[in-house]
Each structure stands twice: as C-alpha cells, then as structure tokens.
Amino acid sequence: MNLTLKIWRQKNNSDKGGFKEYKIGGISKDMSFLEMLDVLNEELSEKGEDPVHFDHDCREGICGMCSLYINGKPHGPQQTTTCQLHMRSFNDGETITIEPWRAKAFPVMKDLVVDRSAFDRIIQAGGYVSVNTGGVPDANEIPIPKTLADQAMDAAQCIGCGACVAACKNASAMLFTSAKISQLALLPQGQVERKRRAEQMVAQMDAEGFGACTNTGACEAECPKSISITNIARMNREYFTAVVSSNNL
Amino acid sequence: MSWVSKTLSSTLGKKLIMALTGLFLILFLIGHVSGNTLLFKNDGGEAFNIYAKFMTTNPAVKLLSYITYISVLAHVVYSIILTKSNKTARPIGYAISKSETNSAWSSRNMGVLGTIVLIFIVIHLQGFWYKMHWGNLPMVEYNGEQYKDLFAIVQFAFQQEWLVALYVLSMVFLGFHLSHGFSSAFQTLGLNHVKYSPAIKKIGLAFSIIVPALFASMPLYIYFMY
Numbered sequence: 001m002n003l004t005l006k007i008w009r010q011k012n013n014s015d016k017g018g019f020k021e022y023k024i025g026g027i028s029k030d031m032s033f034l035e036m037l038d039v040l041n042e043e044l045s046e047k048g049e050d051p052v053h054f055d056h057d058c059r060e061g062i063c064g065m066c067s068l069y070i071n072g073k074p075h076g077p078q079q080t081t082t083c084q085l086h087m088r089s090f091n092d093g094e095t096i097t098i099e100p101w102r103a104k105a106f107p108v109m110k111d112l113v114v115d116r117s118a119f120d121r122i123i124q125a126g127g128y129v130s131v132n133t134g135g136v137p138d139a140n141e142i143p144i145p146k147t148l149a150d151q152a153m154d155a156a157q158c159i160g161c162g163a164c165v166a167a168c169k170n171a172s173a174m175l176f177t178s179a180k181i182s183q184l185a186l187l188p189q190g191q192v193e194r195k196r197r198a199e200q201m202v203a204q205m206d207a208e209g210f211g212a213c214t215n216t217g218a219c220e221a222e223c224p225k226s227i228s229i230t231n232i233a234r235m236n237r238e239y240f241t242a243v244v245s246s247n248n249l
Numbered sequence: 250m251s252w253v254s255k256t257l258s259s260t261l262g263k264k265l266i267m268a269l270t271g272l273f274l275i276l277f278l279i280g281h282v283s284g285n286t287l288l289f290k291n292d293g294g295e296a297f298n299i300y301a302k303f304m305t306t307n308p309a310v311k312l313l314s315y316i317t318y319i320s321v322l323a324h325v326v327y328s329i330i331l332t333k334s335n336k337t338a339r340p341i342g343y344a345i346s347k348s349e350t351n352s353a354w355s356s357r358n359m360g361v362l363g364t365i366v367l368i369f370i371v372i373h374l375q376g377f378w379y380k381m382h383w384g385n386l387p388m389v390e391y392n393g394e395q396y397k398d399l400f401a402i403v404q405f406a407f408q409q410e411w412l413v414a415l416y417v418l419s420m421v422f423l424g425f426h427l428s429h430g431f432s433s434a435f436q437t438l439g440l441n442h443v444k445y446s447p448a449i450k451k452i453g454l455a456f457s458i459i460v461p462a463l464f465a466s467m468p469l470y471i472y473f474m475y
Contacts, residue, residue, distance in 0.1 A: 006344075019344065072347035097345045104338050169348060169357055170335035172260075202261055211338030212260040212331050214356060215433040221351035233441030236261055240439065243256045 001027040004095040033085040053111040059083040064159030069099040074163035103171035105208040118208040125204035130192040155182035157225040164219035170211025175219040178235035195242035268437035270320040294400025355425040362426040369419035407471035416468045420461035427457035
C-alpha cells in the first residue's frame with residue numbers, strides 16, 4: 001500500500017503545532033496501524049528527522065495507552081483501540097489524517113501524545129475502598145447476583161483510553177467517570193464509600209475542565225470497550241442521591 | 250457555598266436544571282396544544298375566546314404560567330452557561346470530524362435548534378400573548394358576557410402566507426429539538442432502564458412528531474378554511 005499521512009506535529013505543549021504530510025510506501029495490509037507508524041518513524045530516524053511521537057504500550061487492546069484521532073474518529077474507523085486497527089481498514093492511495101485527542105483537560109505534550117493524568121486524578125478522588133483484612137476469605141463469601149456482577153464487570157472493562165472524551169462534542173469525561181463510579185457502586189464491596197466516591201469523582205471531573213454531557217451517545221458508539229451510557233444515567237442517580245443524603249455539607 | 254448551590258453549579262446540577270425545565274415545558278406543550286384544538290371547533294371562535302379568557306384570568310393557570318416563564322428563562326440561561334463551558338472544554342477542534350457516524354444530527358445541534366425555537370417564541374408571544382394581555386382587542390359578547398376576540402386576531406394573522414410558513418417551519422425545528430430533548434431529559438435524571446427506556450424513546454419520538462404537527466396544522470387550517 002502507498003499512503004499519504006497528514007500528521008499533527010507539535011514540538012511541545014507551548015508550541016502552536018501544525019499538520020505535516022508524509023508519503024509512505026510498501027505498507028502491508030496485515031500491518032497494524034501502529035506498525036505502519038513504526039515504519040514511518042524508522043524512515044524519519046534514518047533521515048535524521050524527529051520521529052512522530054505517539055502513545056502505545058501493550059499493543060493488545062487492553063492497556064488503554066494508545067490514542068490517535070484517525071480520519072475524524074477516535075481509534076479510527078473500527079470500534080477498537082488503535083493498536084488493534086489494521087491497515088486493511090484503509091485503501092491504497094488513501095490520505096490518512098492523524099490528530100491528537102482534543103480537550104482542554106488533555107493537553108498535547110508532543111505531536112500525538114496527550115497528558116491524560118486528569119483521568120488518574122478522577123480515580124484518585126474516588127479514594128480508597130474499605131475491605132476486610134485478615135485471613136483469606138472463602139470464595140463466594142459475599143453473595144453477588146450474577147446480573148450485578150456482569151454489569152460491574154462491563155463497567156470495569158473501561159481502559160481509560162479517553163476515546164469518549166475525544167469523541168464527545170463537549171470533550172466530556174462522563175462515560176469514563178460513570179464507568180469508574182458504576183463498577184464499585186454495583187458491588188457490595190463498594191458500598192461503604194459509595195456516596196463520598198460519587199460526590200468527589202464528579203467534583204474532580206468538573207475541576208479538570210471537561211465539558212458536560214448532551215447525551216448524544218457518541219462516546220458509547222466510539223468506545224473500544226463498548227461501555228454503555230446507562231452508566232452515565234447511573235452516575236447521575238448516584239450523584240443526586242449522594243448530594244441529598246450524604247453528611248457532606 | 251451551600252451544598253445546594255454547589256450541586257446546582259456542578260455540570261450534573263446544570264444538566265438537572267435543563268432536564269427538569271425541559272420536561273416541564275413538554276408538559277406545557279401538552280396543555281397548550283390541547284387547549285388550542287378549540288380553534289378547530291366550527292363556532293366562529295366562541296369556545297376558543299372563552300378558553301382564552303379563562304387562561305388569562307384563572308389564578309391556578311396564572312401560577313402555572315409563571316412557572317412556565319421561569320422554566321423558559323432557566324432553560325435558556327443554563328443552555329448558554331453549559332454551551333460556553335462545553336466550548337472551552339475543547340479550545341482546539343479537529344481538522345476532520347466524522348461525528349455523523351456516531352450521533353444524531355439533532356443531538357449535536359440542540360443549541361442551534363433551541364435558538365430558532367426561542368426566536369419563534371418571541372415572535373409568537375408578541376403576536377398573540379402580548380396582544381391578549383395588553384393589546385386593544387375587539388370585543389365579542391357570549392350569553393351577556395364580554396370577551397376579547399382573540400380568535401379574530403388569530404384568523405387575521407394566519408391570512409398571511411409568510412406567517413403561516415414561519416409557523417410551520419418553526420414547528421419542524423421544534424420537532425427536531427424535542428426528538429432529542431424528550432428522551433435526553435430522562436437520561437439526565439438517571440432514568441435509564443432496560444424495561445422503560447425503549448418505551449421512553451418511542452414515546453419521545455411520537456411526541457416530537459405529533460405535537461409539532463398538531464401545532465402546525467392550526468395556522469394551515471385557519472389559512473385554508475377562512
């Protein structure tokens with residue numbers, strides 16, 4: 001495959017940045033998208049140019065490190081992570097536009113790399129979860145209905161990649177925050193700090209400068225882990241219930 | 250800051266205000282459209298004029314009307330606040346965005362649709378509501394009691410093609426606004442459930458077609474019948 005790549009290049013956080021075009025040839029359809037970028041970076045390094053910086057880690061679709069807004073969609077045309085996207089999803093001779101996630105709360109550090117530590121701070125705001133210590137508990141000591149366990153596991157699938165924020169017209173982090181609130185709110189183990197967690201995580205989400213939710217459903221449609229917006233409704237219930245009933249003035 | 254103002258100034262609190270005021274305005278639309286079907290009664294406007302007097306003098310209706318004014322105002326003010334903060338949440342946009350592949354057009358353009366509806370409301374209030382309250386209307390007498398002949402004003406207004414066209418077009422925009430707003434309000438209130446959400450979606454869609462269509466049929470009826 002021969003491709004034209006239009007890639008966002010930005011030296012650092014304070015640089016204005018802009019698109020740069022690269023021609024690349026000899027790309028196999030079976031390559032992953034990131035392998036294609038590896039080929040480009042090898043060529044750039046050989047020429048003595050600065051390689052394109054992008055985030056990646058496990059390349060197995062489970063760590064949530066890769067990002068990239070490809071041809072107008074987070075993680076590209078397939079509902080997967082960028083590392084699981086293959087070049088067979090593109091046509092020979094195509095121009096591919098690659099941009100970083102765009103959100104005030106996700107500042108661009110270099111090229112396509114954005115700082116997603118705002119997500120870490122939302123998690124931190126949730127605080128600790130009280131658990132019994134001591135001897136090893138018996139399996140199934142705490143009864144949890146299968147349906148609830150499934151819902152909690154579905155919410156816990158979120159890998160925190162930030163595609164929801166990237167897809168949302170308001171750069172809202174509600175799908176992420178709601179998944180993280182839900183996975184604990186649904187389980188018996190999460191009950192002790194349930195109200196405090198909802199209040200503090202929502203407050204941190206606002207403090208980071210993410211937008212509000214318009215319920216367009218774009219986040220759910222683009223999420224590589226198919227996190228549902230029923231979680232956002234649950235977060236709203238959790239939050240409103242918490243603020244009217246907690247002791248936190 | 251008290252816990253109430255803290256909650257209402259959070260993004261979720263602001264959305265709560267949008268949802269509650271939106272739902273109240275949906276209830277208002279039901280009342281408004283039901284009452285106005287009296288325009289279809291072929292009695293020279295008698296039932297409609299009696300109804301109009303009741304709506305402007307009854308104290309319970311007065312209270313409801315004040316809640317309606319406040320709802321419209323709050324819905325507009327909070328939409329501006331939310332839109333502003335949503336825009337600042339993404340200072341640099343994308344060069345290419347295929348948002349049409351992941352969301353409905355109306356859901357992404359609620360602000361534009363709402364602005365059009367607001368402009369319509371201003372024109373609409375100026376044309377009928379203002380005249381009914383403070384205008385110099387011709388009087389009619391039914392059973393020895395004096396009534397303002399609002400029906401005559403309606404009849405006169407909808408002889409003008411451009412006004413009929415404006416009303417019908419505005420109702421199309423209202424329909425799109427409602428097609429997202431109805432079910433979205435329930436989602437914001439946290440009411441999303443496998444048992445009820447599909448029904449809410451269907452009722453919302455039906456509502457967004459039937460109510461604006463009924464409203465639009467009124468100027469068309471007057472224009473063609475009188």
